[in-house]
């Protein structure tokens with residue numbers, strides 16, 4: 001963090017747009033599937049043709065209720081859809097249907113890894129706009145995305161660092177994934193975030209002027225963008241300048257932000273209730289029905305993993321950051337015999353996670369099954385293979401999809417713990433290297449590593465390291481008294 005920033009407190013609020021996984025759009029029956037021929041998924045409603053009337057998609061309401069309950073928000077019994085007017089080619093009606101002064105729900109919040117609670121301002125329902133596509137000479141408009149249902153989740157400006165902002169976003173991301181209301185695919189823009197960033201002098205109460213960075217679509221980019229923007233603003237302030245309230249774009253290649261347009265105030269949008277849509281009434285019964293069907297949420301699961309499997313908090317947090325990963329881990333524990341859940345977590349979070357990322361697998365379609373991972377951990381726990389051989393076995397599991405028991409048998413990788421076999425090899429290696437024995441006897445005990453290396457090499461790494469160490473030490477020590 002730049003020295004410049006030490007004089008300031010960073011104030012960050014986030015607005016997250018989360019695309020809901022519904023078959024059809026928010027106010028019409030058009031498909032929401034990603035891609036497709038431009039303008040193939042359109043109809044008079046989402047094209048904004050005169051006389052077409054919107055009808056609310058009920059699945060959207062149930063998704064919104066689920067998220068509200070998951071973050072402890074207060075659901076408004078009567079909320080109102082409002083028209084947000086602005087002119088842009090990708091907005092055929094000349095307004096976006098959103099919610100303004102009577103949003104779907106308010107309050108609630110997200111607990112960060114540090115335990116700090118970040119309150120939400122609101123969650124509301126709105127429709128997405130279309131997309132402008134710019135060619136060399138012409139520009140085009142694709143309205144497949146127009147009318148796709150979004151939830152906008154707005155935090156209070158309680159976030160104080162780029163790291164807190166990305167932690168907030170990760171936690172919210174995992175909640176919507178656990179609820180299965182959104183695939184939250186950030187690359188496709190199904191989960192994207194605007195960050196409002198401002199600075200105030202340390203200890204000051206008055207907030208500084210904020211700038212909004214638009215459409216950040218990765219956890220890493222949100223951190224980079226906030227860092228850059230904070231330093232940019234600090235630079236202006238210490239040089240006696242003033243911050244202009246504006247909307248910024250983040251360029252991921254250069255890692256910098258640049259102004260896009262001056263920031264609109266809400267009165268610029270001339271909001272008013274949409275006369276084509278009735279007041280949205282949510283009754284208690286509907287809320288209760290959703291409450292009963294809520295799955296275990298990441299925070300609850302994290303707590304349970306710590307208690308039930310005696311995992312360190314950091315492992316539990318990582319495992320529950322993704323629904324499929326959490327399921328994978330939990331199903332592996334059902335096959336554990338000798339190994340510990342902690343050891344299974346280690347293998348899943350390091351070796352397996354790396355392969356899943358590198359090979360673009362998902363935990364659900366991964367050729368290394370949860371049962372296989374458990375078998376591998378069992379084999380280590382039972383002393384059948386060493387941790388080092390386990391890496392060889394794992395590599396083979398990844399390449400062939402075979403289970404570890406088969407691989408260990410086929411490749412003859414069973415660890416040698418048999419004392420007499422170990423003793424025979426140790427004695428041979430000791431006898432073959434009198435110079436190193438003399439070094440040991442003269443007090444250079446580090447030379448023991450030389451012998452261990454030789455023994456492991458000769459046995460193809462298959463000898464039990466603890467047993468080798470014990471036999472080796474007693475053999476060398478016997479030379480002391482025996483000479």
Ligand SMILES: [Zn+2]
Pocket residue numbers: 025028029030041042043044045046047147
């Ligand atoms: Zn439509």
